[in-house]
Amino acid sequence: MGRNTRKRRTPLATKAIAASAALALGGGGLIWANFYASAHESNYSAQNQTKAAAAQVATISCPDVGQKLTNVPNAARNGVAAELANLDKQITEAYARLASTRQAQTNDASFVQNAIVNPLKSKRAATIDRIRIDIQRVGGQFNNALSQLAACTTQTANQTNAGGQANTGQAQTGGQAQTGGQANNGGQQQNGGQAQNVGGQAGNGPVAADFVDITKVAANVQGKPQNGGNASTGTFTTRCGVNANKNHNTDNVIVAPGVANGAHHLHDYVGNQKVNAFSSNNTFLQAGTSCQNQNDLSSYYWPVVRVQDGTQDFDQNADGGGKEGNVGKILTPVQAQIKYVGSPASKVVAMPQFLRIITGDAKTTTNGLANANAHWSCTGFENKVQLTGQYPICPQGSKVVRTFAFQSCWDGQNIDSANHRTHVAFADPASGVCGNGFKAIPQLTMRLVYNITPPTIQNGQVKNAYAVDGFPEQLHKPATDHDDFISVTKNNLANKIANCINNGQRCA
Template identity: 85%
Template sequence: MVRNTRKRRTPLATKAIAASAALALGGGGLIWANFYASAHESNNSGQNQTKAAAGQVATIACPDVQQKLTNVPDRARQGVATELANLDKQITEAYARLASTRQAQAGDANFVQNAIVGPLKDKRNATLDRIRIDIQRVGGQVDASGLTALAACTTQNANQNNAGGGQNNNGGQNNNNGGQNNGGQQQGNGQAGAGQNIGGQAGNGPVAADFVDITKVSANVQGKPQNGGQASTGTFTTNCGVNANKIFNTDNVIVAPGVTNGAHHTHDYVGNQKINAFSDNGNFLQGGTSCQNKNDLSAYYWPVLRLQDGTQEFDQNKDGGGKEGNVGKILTAQQAEIKYVGNPTSKVVAMPQFLRIITGDAKTTTNGLANANAHWSCTGFENKVQLTEQYPICPQGSKVVRTFAFQSCWDGQNIDSANHRTHVAFADPASGACGNGFKAIPQLTMRLVYDVPTPTIENGQVKNPYAVDGFPEQLHKAATDHDDFISVTTGGLANKIANCLNGGQRCQ
């Protein structure tokens, strides 16, 4: 693999990560408060967990090659990105074969290894070799043996934990996924899921264990750091709508530029109106915007939330949609609140034009929780409970809330990095300071509020569940929630945002 001198968090690391949530206080409007909650929150609900037969294979787990490639030369990045997208496609195809051959698996203990995992390794080896060639062709250095070691994939049984799960969090309580199975004994609610035993309308989740009654979860939201004398205490709000005009695609121009269906799941888009796999810095400025502030051409996009109620959506028979296990009624957020906040220890510098940031990890089911940054809650509970590994079941009159707080420290040089992570970082959870010579930038926070019919759990099965879109092999777990952002501004807006925060003002 490519050499990396920066230490990377391991899947078993339990680290507090920065987050932000909005607190709804009666009819008095919204007050935003930063808090620093563990990404691995605990669950004391006592909810019974569904169990599955010990030998049931639920999904395929492959090393995430992209996370290992931290120093890809610029001239090789497009070719490498294309090959990384090929790796994702290969996993998707292997998972589809896994899901469609349950009968053969039951009759042959070696079927999965011989017919699915073995051939997948061969395909990955060839793709990894092309990545090596792409990098070496432009003078880059590659640990060829290390790269080859990433070819082999494994399977996860239905009663396995999420990769990296099971550790204690900072509070010393058991991680809520420590005893949770990945699949459950639930039958799919029809369509392709019938008889596949891993739940959901399309047979790839979620399951009953992926939901929790939020009223039975202990408070886990930690206080925010104290503001110092140099704190940037202002806020800047941008109103960009809720994607009421239904701009969707299954691309991801950050991680898979030039690759149609590179995300393998559908995104909502607000802000820039022309973002797809073929957009680039040369045409972002021609995209137009859904934001009220027409100088905000930034792209804000996240995986859609679906109600798995049997609805046949427009993409039921399309790549990234029903063909890849993303099914049900797409729910439009009732509110999509986008706000930039400051830093408790220092002034912020303006975001550079075309800065890309991805927060969270779409592959936590197989990667583990090291990069998880999902936060789920309910209105009325946001200042008490934030969930990462389960979807909340909200009480009557309360709505589902997804909250994102992006990395707020920047290396001062790069608008992206080979693995799309190392050019930005989270602030220290205790102090809020940026480390390693990184500079504080405005922290992008987002709050999405949904009116979701309450799921019910009967006999160990969840009826009419909701879930975020994702890669099919990730089983629609709550922890896979993520958010993407490209900073594109005109008229000096980036400087105006920074000056607003540094001046302690409330701007929009």
């Protein structure tokens, strides 16, 4: 299947990205820190100013190895996944070192390169070589060009805006028009005031530029393709709750099976109640479910949203939580609507058992927006405005809404792929047709609604921000929002869903 077809999004996603600017795949990251020398230094000379300028903003961008691994033999996938998780861990550790050595960076312009970037390259090179060994050991072919992805690069403030989340096409008010990384969130300075962070309670976002008053944004939602004569027009709704029982963990069994804290951020789980890094297909079948339909054992999970108003939660000092920059009170959705819909162009085939789908990209700050599929809006605005690169500030009485429309075309053979993307695809946004032999499957859609006190922008700083959990180096950018799904059903439910949709019924 062609590359462009695989990456196509719905018209909604495409338009949202254009107006406002993808699951975690291992091995890529962006490390950001903002520094300046203290004006209170006793020896604040021209030499010190030169050093401070050199260290003012240090950004380390690492290529995402996981995105490039499109052909890994099944026998090597668990080993490769573990090594990709090691790459993520290495970036997390480097980010922590970057954040804790601000004074050293102010004093030595070469510190980041010598003490952080070069050691990181050596670790990554060894890990990528272990990936090569894992693949070749079982007879697979390894692209030696991947070895060149070990090196990370540094950038300064004028070379990046903390992830490229451009604000094209959106009106901004109240001091929001500034690049990421320039806002210091209300007294969050550390190390004697010698370091300026990039927003948020943990110093890694969000910043004022990550928010926009939704009432100031022009309508950007396009219409859907018209239904053809063979369209499948039914819907199937499954009611699985909002994770009121607080089933959380920081694993990701799709991307990092067997690796604790493989996500480096916290997930809400609804549906299947036995999902963690060590779960298997047999585990899924033996688990209970939060869904009213007990035949729906599927796992639906997404990164939590937190409000950063100075509050803390249970994981303030835990991996994947406060130790990795994910801080604040965890918000439980007030609604979580899960619905399967049909294709405007054809009938659908039933989803295969254990199909895995990741929609969006947890690393858009590193990878760019090619696989982004985040949609942020407010109640009362969903049919008019959808945002990818900014969080909405909703008017009083309106709630924050996250929506996801998953890939709805399947290759007809594989329940997963090496990079967790190429076995599924988006339909053509204009016609709704699946390309190159892919089959239409019921499209999973999700709508999560939150009660959030609107943040405010004061003097270029965001107060009472909210943000989606993410990898610490991704700076809590809204475009990193993503959603994960594993299809697990029993008693012929998968066929019942497809038949309902194909017959034009409304089922629940």
